[in-house]
Amino acid sequence: MPFEPIILWTDALVYLLVTVIGVFVWHVRRSEHLLVPWRRVGHSASGMAALTILTFFMVIGLLDTVHMRPAVTNNAATEKAYSIEVLSLLDVIAAPLRTRVEKTYSAPFAAHLYAKETVELPDGGQAREFPRLKFGGAHLEDPEAQLIGDVIWRAARGGALGLFLWCLIVASLSVSLARRGRQTFLSALAGIWRGATDVPWNAICITLALMLLLSGAALALCGDYHIFGTDKVGQDVFYLSLKSIRTGLVIGTLTTLMMLPFALLLGITAGYFQGWVDDVIQYLYTTLSSIPSVLLIAAAVLMMQVYMETHPELFDTIAARADLRLLFLCIILGVTSWTGLCRLLRGETLKLREMEYIQAAHAFGVSHWRIISRHILPNVMHIVLITTVMDFSGLVLAEAVLSYVGVGVDPSMISFGTMINAARLEMAREPMVWWALLAAFSFMFALVLSANLFADAVQNAFDPRMRIAPAKVRILRRRGAKQSKAESAESLSGTGN
Amino acid sequence: MLNYIIRRILYAIPILIGVNLITFTLFFVVNTPDDMARMQLGIKRVTPDAIAKWKQERGYDKPLMFNGSEKGIAKFTRTIFFEKSAAMFAFHFGQADDGRDIGREIKTRMMPSLAIALPVFVLGLGVYIVAALIMVFFRATYVDFVGVVLCVALMSISSLFYIIGGQFLISKLWHLVPISGYGEGLNATKFLVLPVIVGVISAAGSNTRWYRTIFLEEMGKDYVRTARAKGLPESIVLFRHVLNNAMIPILTGAVVVIPLLFLGSLLAESFFGIPGLGSYTIDAINSQDFAVVRAMVFLGSLLYIFGLILTDISYTLVDPRIRLQ
Numbered sequence: 001m002p003f004e005p006i007i008l009w010t011d012a013l014v015y016l017l018v019t020v021i022g023v024f025v026w027h028v029r030r031s032e033h034l035l036v037p038w039r040r041v042g043h044s045a046s047g048m049a050a051l052t053i054l055t056f057f058m059v060i061g062l063l064d065t066v067h068m069r070p071a072v073t074n075n076a077a078t079e080k081a082y083s084i085e086v087l088s089l090l091d092v093i094a095a096p097l098r099t100r101v102e103k104t105y106s107a108p109f110a111a112h113l114y115a116k117e118t119v120e121l122p123d124g125g126q127a128r129e130f131p132r133l134k135f136g137g138a139h140l141e142d143p144e145a146q147l148i149g150d151v152i153w154r155a156a157r158g159g160a161l162g163l164f165l166w167c168l169i170v171a172s173l174s175v176s177l178a179r180r181g182r183q184t185f186l187s188a189l190a191g192i193w194r195g196a197t198d199v200p201w202n203a204i205c206i207t208l209a210l211m212l213l214l215s216g217a218a219l220a221l222c223g224d225y226h227i228f229g230t231d232k233v234g235q236d237v238f239y240l241s242l243k244s245i246r247t248g249l250v251i252g253t254l255t256t257l258m259m260l261p262f263a264l265l266l267g268i269t270a271g272y273f274q275g276w277v278d279d280v281i282q283y284l285y286t287t288l289s290s291i292p293s294v295l296l297i298a299a300a301v302l303m304m305q306v307y308m309e310t311h312p313e314l315f316d317t318i319a320a321r322a323d324l325r326l327l328f329l330c331i332i333l334g335v336t337s338w339t340g341l342c343r344l345l346r347g348e349t350l351k352l353r354e355m356e357y358i359q360a361a362h363a364f365g366v367s368h369w370r371i372i373s374r375h376i377l378p379n380v381m382h383i384v385l386i387t388t389v390m391d392f393s394g395l396v397l398a399e400a401v402l403s404y405v406g407v408g409v410d411p412s413m414i415s416f417g418t419m420i421n422a423a424r425l426e427m428a429r430e431p432m433v434w435w436a437l438l439a440a441f442s443f444m445f446a447l448v449l450s451a452n453l454f455a456d457a458v459q460n461a462f463d464p465r466m467r468i469a470p471a472k473v474r475i476l477r478r479r480g481a482k483q484s485k486a487e488s489a490e491s492l493s494g495t496g497n
Numbered sequence: 498m499l500n501y502i503i504r505r506i507l508y509a510i511p512i513l514i515g516v517n518l519i520t521f522t523l524f525f526v527v528n529t530p531d532d533m534a535r536m537q538l539g540i541k542r543v544t545p546d547a548i549a550k551w552k553q554e555r556g557y558d559k560p561l562m563f564n565g566s567e568k569g570i571a572k573f574t575r576t577i578f579f580e581k582s583a584a585m586f587a588f589h590f591g592q593a594d595d596g597r598d599i600g601r602e603i604k605t606r607m608m609p610s611l612a613i614a615l616p617v618f619v620l621g622l623g624v625y626i627v628a629a630l631i632m633v634f635f636r637a638t639y640v641d642f643v644g645v646v647l648c649v650a651l652m653s654i655s656s657l658f659y660i661i662g663g664q665f666l667i668s669k670l671w672h673l674v675p676i677s678g679y680g681e682g683l684n685a686t687k688f689l690v691l692p693v694i695v696g697v698i699s700a701a702g703s704n705t706r707w708y709r710t711i712f713l714e715e716m717g718k719d720y721v722r723t724a725r726a727k728g729l730p731e732s733i734v735l736f737r738h739v740l741n742n743a744m745i746p747i748l749t750g751a752v753v754v755i756p757l758l759f760l761g762s763l764l765a766e767s768f769f770g771i772p773g774l775g776s777y778t779i780d781a782i783n784s785q786d787f788a789v790v791r792a793m794v795f796l797g798s799l800l801y802i803f804g805l806i807l808t809d810i811s812y813t814l815v816d817p818r819i820r821l822q
Binding site: 283284286287288290291292294295296298299300302303305306307309310393397400401404405406407416420424427437441444445448449452453456 | 511512515516519520523524527528532533535536649650652653654655656657658661664665669757760763764778779782783785787790791793794797798801802805
């Protein structure tokens with residue numbers, strides 16, 4: 001085999017998470033009553049547009065999760081040796097981006113380095129000038145004259161390819177809609193165009209068009225240019241941004257995965273059994289939550305650093321070390337953040353256990369464990385879900401801050417935090433290096449904004465307090481749209497009541 | 498009332514003991530002082546003598562919980578737990594790695610922290626409430642819609658970018674105020690303008706949106722309908738009735754953070770070079786000064802618990818229906 005598959009700790013947990021989500025989706029699809037709130041999410045235009053963007057991020061994150069170690073020698077006769085460098089599928093696909101390292105800073109779409117160097121002239125003299133980049137725009141003979149035209153031409157070609165792909169997708173969507181709704185292809189297409197469908201396909205299609213256009217252009221350009229420039233050691237910033245996505249997603253999702261067992265177990269037990277169990281658990285979470293979270297995280301991460309320094313046998317490669325640190329960070333964030341959800345779950349369980357159907361179950365002699373798992377757990381799941389999606393964006397933002405404070409991910413791990421941290425000092429440079437910050441900002445903003453919008457849609461669909469509220473804001477409502485559109489307009493404007 | 502406050506303060510003691518135990522476990526049990534010494538002195542090539550010296554300098558050369566070699570009460574007092582952890586109840590924070598007394602440092606650094614955190618808090622509260630009121634007044638119009646979109650967008654930007662952007666725009670591009678630094682007395686004003694503006698803007702999204710939700714929730718109540726039925730104009734309903742009633746949930750969120758203002762902000766202080774407690778903490782984290790981090794954790798929880806008590810008291814002040822017993 002030319003490579004050896006590697007499953008790092010967080011990879012395993014991401015696979016677990018994907019499996020859990022898969023099982024959950026399969027379970028929801030089978031039961032109509034669970035499907036109803038999800039349909040409401042599906043009818044929210046902003047939510048679905050956000051989900052479309054999130055899907056792009058998730059695909060990149062998942063590609064970056066499949067890790068392997070390439071073989072150093074392909075000679076079958078010699079003993080197999082694997083490189084100690086751990087690569088992901090994304091690294092392999094984006095190999096040109098990863099390996100085309102310049103000397104130092106270069107601006108986006110530049111053909112020259114950002115710093116002057118002394119170069120030898122053909123006639124033997126020396127001159128200070130901006131040398132050509134080794135890779136960025138290296139195919140151009142005369143960058144001054146050709147660069148702009150070449151960039152536009154390539155971007156247009158890539159964008160056109162993206163749009164072509166988009167047309168195919170929209171066409172196949174119309175075909176399937178037409179088949180399901182027993183209408184003609186054209187009327188289905190017109191329905192999408194006017195936004196007369198239940199699911200806001202037009203919002204999804206517009207977002208998709210935008211994303212495909214951008215990624216098509218980016219893909220066409222990134223092979224021959226550094227579209228977001230290069231950083232201090234000459235690494236392509238676009239590649240760094242792509243790699244940061246996984247770190248953000250892992251922190252946002254795995255932290256919740258770590259926190260859920262604590263919150264569910266303790267919250268429901270406290271609310272259900274009451275008495276001294278409740279007192280102990282309440283004391284526990286009051287104590288934990290009274291420590292300012294940044295300080296608690298900082299203290300825990302400091303201690304983790306000491307632990308990892310004194311136990312180097314836990315990891316064999318740099319990637320494994322960075323990965324273990326990421327996992328520890330998720331665990332620490334999880335342990336420090338379960339208190340909020342625990343409190344909510346306790347309150348809800350207190351309410352639920354007085355309900356008549358639970359009383360009836362008691363009277364029938366159903367065991368505690370069965371009551372909790374059959375009657376209480378499914379009825380608090382909406383709280384868990386809302387908290388999970390609401391926390392996600394906050395965690396992605398927290399990662400950047402923690403990395404700045406010095407208690408975030410391993411410095412060797414590419415993340416938005418480490419990117420910003422490195423780029424921060426470059427702002428003071430004269431002339432200024434701004435592109436690394438811009439790249440980190442735009443990727444992070446897109447990720448967090450879409451996560452926020454999706455979380456709003458989920459909250460509007462699942463929170464019973466939001467449902468009974470009359471739809472007051474209908475400014476986005478289209479005349480031709482069905483009644484259900486009012487709800488999506490409401491969620492777009494984020495109206496709670 | 499007094500009874501209640503005393504009871505609340507007594508109730509805070511077991512929580513503080515819990516916090517103390519957590520920090521003790523975190524700093525001395527998860528990793529022994531030997532581990533910390535090795536980490537600080539370098540992992541390789543460290544002699545046992547150097548470790549012993551490091552521990553002795555910091556007073557970590559005693560047993561954790563129980564000292565068998567001493568007599569009587571000293572069996573418990575001559576331990577790391579008593580000298581390092583329990584002593585914090587008496588505000589004996591010990592020495593930082595650079596030999597300075599942490600308690601003194603905290604006292605001198607409190608004021609600069611407060612000088613930036615307090616204006617951010619007061620100004621922020623005012624701005625967010627006004628913005629939320631405007632959005633609620635023009636609810637179900639494009640003003641409201643644009644406001645909410647703006648809030649969500651503001652929420653989605655990392656606070657690091659606000660600081661970097663503010664420094665770049667106001668200080669570097671427009672040269673209005675210095676990028677960072679701090680002065681004594683009124684001199685400090687010019688250094689404080691930028692951090693305060695950035696602080697207010699960076700928290701604007703989530704807070705305005707939250708206050709808007711609170712106001713909207715109040716708008717659905719019966720007394721609002723009654724007020725409208727009496728023929729009161731919408732502005733009076735909003736500013737006199739709804740605002741007053743919405744102050745209760747707003748106060749819960751706001752009063753609890755007042756004591757924490759002393760701790761300052763980690764990010765803003767280190768970016769703007771303000772010698773407050775926030776930058777002190779960051780420096781301690783970066784130089785792995787465990788004693789300072791321990792002290793800050795304890796101080797932070799103490800202030801938070803104090804904030805909770807203040808919140809309860811403030812309830813009685815704004816809501817005559819609530820009587821504390």
